[in-house]
Amino acid sequence: ISSFQVYIIQVSVGNHQWTVKHRYSDFHDLHEKLVSEKKIDKNLLPPKKIIGKNSKSLVEKRQKELEVYLQTLLLKFPLTAPKVLSHFLHFHLYVS
Numbered sequence: 001i002s003s004f005q006v007y008i009i010q011v012s013v014g015n016h017q018w019t020v021k022h023r024y025s026d027f028h029d030l031h032e033k034l035v036s037e038k039k040i041d042k043n044l045l046p047p048k049k050i051i052g053k054n055s056k057s058l059v060e061k062r063q064k065e066l067e068v069y070l071q072t073l074l075l076k077f078p079l080t081a082p083k084v085l086s087h088f089l090h091f092h093l094y095v096s
Helices: 024-038 057-075 081-088
Strands: 006-013 016-023
Touching: 006 057, 006 081, 016 024, 024 081
Parallel strands: none
Antiparallel strands: 006 016
């Protein structure tokens, strides 16, 4: 039985605020694209942890780290987010 954790991340841009839900693997895929296309620091994404990955404390810690990761990306691209990041954050649904 494989189980996976979905992280619910609060996103805020200007006066807009919403949540996105993604697995860690989604963050990893996003990060790989940004590292290759936009030269983002490859160490920016919190590392994948295997042992105790579904423990409540680790899930909460990682969720906070992923929120910081996304906020850092938004600060790096203050005017125009890369298309892959915009799609990941569902900008097309919330920001007109």
